[in-house]
Amino acid sequence: MTATPPRTDANAPVPSGPAAAEVVLPSVAIVEKTVAKARRTVALALLGAGLIVCAVLAERGWLLREAAGIATQLAAAQTAAGLILLNDERLTMSARMAAATGDAAWIQRYDRYIPEIDAAIAQGSALAPPEVAARFDQQTRVANDKLVALERYSFEAVRAGNIASAHAALESAAYAENKQVLNAGTDRFAQAMVGAVRDRLTVLQARADMVMVLVAAMTMAAGVLIWRRLGSSLARSRGYFLDAQRVASNDMLTGVANRVSLRGALGAELARSANGQPLALLMIDLDRFKPINDRLGHAVGDLVLKEAAERMGRSLRQGELLARWGGDEFAVLVPACGDLNAAVAIAERLVRAVSAPMVVGGHAVEVGATVGVARFPDDARVDAELLHNADLALYAAKAERRGSVRCFDPRMVAAPSDQALQAQVLGAAIAGGQIVPFYQPIVDLRDRQARSLEILSRWQHPERGLVPPAEFIPLAESSGQIGALTLAVLRQACVDARGFDPALRLSINIAAAQLEDAALAPLLLAVLQETGFDPQRLEIELTEHALVRDIGAARGVIAALKAAGMTIALDDFGTGYSSLAYLSDLPFDKLKIDRSFVRTLRERAESAKVVAAIIGLSRSLGAQVIAEGVETEGDAQALQRLGCELAQGYLFARPMPAAAVARATGRLGVGLVVA
Numbered sequence: 024m025t026a027t028p029p030r031t032d033a034n035a036p037v038p039s040g041p042a043a044a045e046v047v048l049p050s051v052a053i054v055e056k057t058v059a060k061a062r063r064t065v066a067l068a069l070l071g072a073g074l075i076v077c078a079v080l081a082e083r084g085w086l087l088r089e090a091a092g093i094a095t096q097l098a099a100a101q102t103a104a105g106l107i108l109l110n111d112e113r114l115t116m117s118a119r120m121a122a123a124t125g126d127a128a129w130i131q132r133y134d135r136y137i138p139e140i141d142a143a144i145a146q147g148s149a150l151a152p153p154e155v156a157a158r159f160d161q162q163t164r165v166a167n168d169k170l171v172a173l174e175r176y177s178f179e180a181v182r183a184g185n186i187a188s189a190h191a192a193l194e195s196a197a198y199a200e201n202k203q204v205l206n207a208g209t210d211r212f213a214q215a216m217v218g219a220v221r222d223r224l225t226v227l228q229a230r231a232d233m234v235m236v237l238v239a240a241m242t243m244a245a246g247v248l249i250w251r252r253l254g255s256s257l258a259r260s261r262g263y264f265l266d267a268q269r270v271a272s273n274d275m276l277t278g279v280a281n282r283v284s285l286r287g288a289l290g291a292e293l294a295r296s297a298n299g300q301p302l303a304l305l306m307i308d309l310d311r312f313k314p315i316n317d318r319l320g321h322a323v324g325d326l327v328l329k330e331a332a333e334r335m336g337r338s339l340r341q342g343e344l345l346a347r348w349g350g351d352e353f354a355v356l357v358p359a360c361g362d363l364n365a366a367v368a369i370a371e372r373l374v375r376a377v378s379a380p381m382v383v384g385g386h387a388v389e390v391g392a393t394v395g396v397a398r399f400p401d402d403a404r405v406d407a408e409l410l411h412n413a414d415l416a417l418y419a420a421k422a423e424r425r426g427s428v429r430c431f432d433p434r435m436v437a438a439p440s441d442q443a444l445q446a447q448v449l450g451a452a453i454a455g456g457q458i459v460p461f462y463q464p465i466v467d468l469r470d471r472q473a474r475s476l477e478i479l480s481r482w483q484h485p486e487r488g489l490v491p492p493a494e495f496i497p498l499a500e501s502s503g504q505i506g507a508l509t510l511a512v513l514r515q516a517c518v519d520a521r522g523f524d525p526a527l528r529l530s531i532n533i534a535a536a537q538l539e540d541a542a543l544a545p546l547l548l549a550v551l552q553e554t555g556f557d558p559q560r561l562e563i564e565l566t567e568h569a570l571v572r573d574i575g576a577a578r579g580v581i582a583a584l585k586a587a588g589m590t591i592a593l594d595d596f597g598t599g600y601s602s603l604a605y606l607s608d609l610p611f612d613k614l615k616i617d618r619s620f621v622r623t624l625r626e627r628a629e630s631a632k633v634v635a636a637i638i639g640l641s642r643s644l645g646a647q648v649i650a651e652g653v654e655t656e657g658d659a660q661a662l663q664r665l666g667c668e669l670a671q672g673y674l675f676a677r678p679m680p681a682a683a684v685a686r687a688t689g690r691l692g693v694g695l696v697v698a
Contacts, residue, residue, distance in 0.1 A: 069250065073243060099150060103216065106143035107209060110136050118174045121181045122189035124639040130178045151216035159212035166204035173198050186643070274347040275619075276325055277332035285346035285354055289406045292358050296399060302358050303366035303398045304409050306417040307335070307373060309351040310391035310425040313491070319386055320654045320673055321622060326383035327390060334376040343369070354413070363398065363430060370394040370428040378426065393420045397431040446502035449495055453508050457483050458495075460516040461678040465530070465649055465671045468663045475528035475562065477671065478516045479678045480508065505534045510550055517554035519681035530562035530592065538565065539576045544583035558588040564615070566594045574608070581609055592649070596637060606644060614641050616667070618652025624661050631665070638666045 113136045121129035148156035173192050180188035192198065274281040280288070292302055309331060316324035328351065335353065336345050344356040355373070360366050377392040395417025403409035412431040420429035452458055461481045464473035482490035499505040513531055520529060537543050551558050563584055565577075581591055592613035593606070606614075616637055623630040634650070641648045650662050653672030662670060 066250075099146070103143050103147035103150060107140060107147060107213065110140035110143060111209070114140065114174075118177060118193060122177055122186065122193055123643050125181055125184065125186050125189075125642060126639055127182060130181065133174070133178070147212065147216050150219075151212070152219050155212065155215040155219060159208055159215075163205050163208035163212075166201040166208070169201045170198065170205060173201075274332075277329050277347050279332050279336060279353075280344055280346035282346065282348055285344065285348070285356065286406065288344050288346075288356055289409070292356065293399060293406055293409075296358075300359060301361045301398055301400065302356065303360035303369075303396060304413045305355040305357065305366070305370050305373070306348065306395045306397075306410075306413040307353040307355065307370075307377075308393050308417055308421060309353075309377065310393055312351040312390050313493075315388050315390065317677075319384070319388075321618070321652060322654055323384045323386055323388075325622065327381070327388060330381050330383055331377050331390065331392075334379070335373050338372050338376040339369070360398065363396075366396050366398060367428055367430065370396055374426060374428065391426045393417060393425055394428045395420050395431070396428065402431045443502075445498060446504065449498055449502065450504055450507075452482060452484070453499075453504060453511050456511070456515070457485075458508055458512055459483055459680070460512045460519065461680055462516075462519075462684050463671055463678045464676050465669050466675045468659060468667060468670055471675070473524075473527060473675075474669060475530055476523070476684065477564070478512060478529055478531045480512050481678075500534055500536060503536070506537050506540065506546070509533065509537065510546060513547070514550050514554060516681075517551065517556035519684075520556060520560075522681070523684055528560045528562055529556075530564055532564045532566075532594065535566075538580055541576070541580065541583075543580050544587055547584070547589075548587055559590075562590045562592055562613070564592045564594045578609060585610055595651075606640070611644075611646055613647045613649055613669075615649045615651055618672075621650050621652045621658055621662070621672075622654075624658055631661070634662070634667070635665050642666075 114133055117129045117133035117136065120126070121133065148159075151159075173195065177189040177192040180186070180192065273279065273284070289304070296302055309328075312324065312327065315327055328347075332345065332347065332353070335355070339345055339355065342358055346354050346356070348354045355369070357366060357369060360369075371394075374392045374394060377390060380387060380389050382388075395413050395415065397403060397409050397413035397416055399409055402412045412435075415435040416429045416431040419432075419435050420427045423429065458480055459482075461479045462476040463479060465475045465477060466472065467474050480492045480496065482492075482495050484490050496505070496508075499508045509531065516529055516531070520527070533543070540546075547561070547563075548558065550556075551561065565581075584591060590612040591610065592615055593609075593611045594615045595617045596614045614637060616634055620630045620633050624634060625631070638648050647669060648667050650658075650667050650670040651672065653659050653662065653670045653674045655674060658672075659670060659674055
């Protein structure tokens with residue numbers, strides 16, 4: 024007989040939002056305290072249990088052997104009941120996930136669980152009285168057969184690619200009605216099976232009147248064994264826990280500490296240094312890294328970051344912590360650093376280590392490093408202030424001379440006036456049309472034809488030449504000019520599009536501050552109407568960072584954009600903790616897989632699993648998938664095998680000016696380099 028006991032809801036809500044995004048990494052001290060507390064608790068439990076057992080055995084000793092046998096049957100009955108429920112949930116999950124994702128692997132899992140639930144029912148039937156087992160079979164056979172038939176029908180629909188029929192079979196009234204019948208019968212069977220064994224144990228317990236010292240001794244011996252096994256288990260768990268902590272605390276690319284780990288270590292060191300013991304914080308930025316990344320690709324850039332991290336790590340002494348702060352920026356925490364000259368010497372040693380020529384990926388490259396230094400307690404009293412001041416020192420060093428080392432000076436706090444001046448210059452550049460759109464094609468992997476163009480901003484500076492967005496977009500956001508910049512670039516892009524293939528769509532990124540502006544949709548529509556560009560050809564790209572600031576405001580703005588005919592894409596999908604919640608709450612048309620998964624697609628099995636899961640999820644939502652950062656033909660083919668439809672990256676084309684778009688028609692995929 025094949026049973027399908029009580030089902031669970033596969034669509035149960037998943038924790039999301041800011042609370043879900045706050046991942047607290049436990050320290051070693053917490054782990055040690057947890058282990059010690061567990062030992063004390065188990066010791067008290069064993070002592071209390073030993074006293075109770077001795078008291079009970081004093082009354083019921085001569086029947087202990089038989090009672091122990093019945094107790095074993097009770098445990099087996101409870102285990103059988105639990106296995107029936109567990110395997111039923113596995114069957115339910117497999118059926119629903121097969122219908123939700125269209126993945127045949129869930130059908131194979133379903134078939135694998137059938138013998139397991141049959142074995143559990145057989146075990147329970149052997150422990151239950153014959154009349155209980157017969158009654159369970161009589162009450163549930165018909166309902167079970169119908170449920171299995173509906174689930175098999177759903178699987179056939181999945182294999183045929185008819186997801187709607189698969190869902191309909193599992194959500195039908197007949198399915199729910201037979202499930203209710205089967206659930207009730209299964210519950211009664213489990214209760215009767217366990218109850219029958221308990222009744223036998225109760226009868227035996229009523230007769231007991233003696234205690235056996237030997238059994239007490241055996242109980243104590245068993246306690247010692249349990250204690251030892253518990254200690255061994257806790258030791259293994261502690262090892263696993265600390266391994267997981269190390270993975271969560273390290274940067275995935277370079278293997279050094281990450282930003283979260285650095286903040287934790289900095290806070291701990293400041294707490295220990297509350298009596299005034301000084302420490303130093305160094306912020307390191309790699310020089311000439313971006314041209315290498317742009318010219319040779321992100322794969323080579325990643326190798327450069329790894330090599331730079333290894334060199335800096337070899338230059339540090341024990342106790343000095345190296346962390347990747349983000350991008351090509353690193354930080355070093357130097358505890359007990361009371362001498363400013365000592366901190367500068369460490370910084371200069373790091374600069375020399377990184378600046379030596381390196382060969383990575385078959386390319387000879389040279390990078391450098393610029394360092395900013397801040398110390399506690401001379402320059403700051405709290406971690407945020409220390410980080411900020413070290414960053415100010417780094418900024419001053421970069422402004423003075425690449426490859427230099429600068430220590431924090433209180434006069435650097437006046438730098439915001441310089442930023443205000445830069446904001447004025449940027450405002451004039453926006454008004455003067457110096458911020459221009461560049462375009463990167465988004466390509467159909469099947470025929471390598473461009474389907475749309477992502478708009479990317481560039482600053483045509485009269486003295487510096489072409490300035491990349493990383494150098495002025497943050498300034499535009501902090502100075503409140505990002506809205507004007509976006510509209511100016513979009514206006515020019517719509518004009519440029521008159522010379523493009525009319526089948527090509529345009530996509531543009533919207534910043535967090537803009538998404539909170541209820542006037543965003545009318546402003547965009549005004550630009551489209553002014554230039555004669557069809558709103559249905561415009562795609563708006565949003566990041567999770569933009570959504571998390573004010574999900575309520577974002578919901579209203581997105582609804583207005585959709586009503587105007589624009590499509591909405593969620594950018595950098597897979598890197599945030601709350602993305603799934605946004606998918607269920609907001610009407611996205613496309614998902615863009617973050618480039619970090621694409622880069623490691625063929626190197627890390629976890630990345631391939633994430634990409635496959637995102638593609639399966641997008642299908643169930645009726646959304647398209649775009650893979651970012653595709654740089655090799657192998658990555659493109661791997662994505663296509665996984666079912667990805669669209670992609671963009673240096674393999675197909677780099678960002679290009681409008682004049683080059685017309686020349687970039689036809690089949691892409693040979694590393695077109697225009698700008």
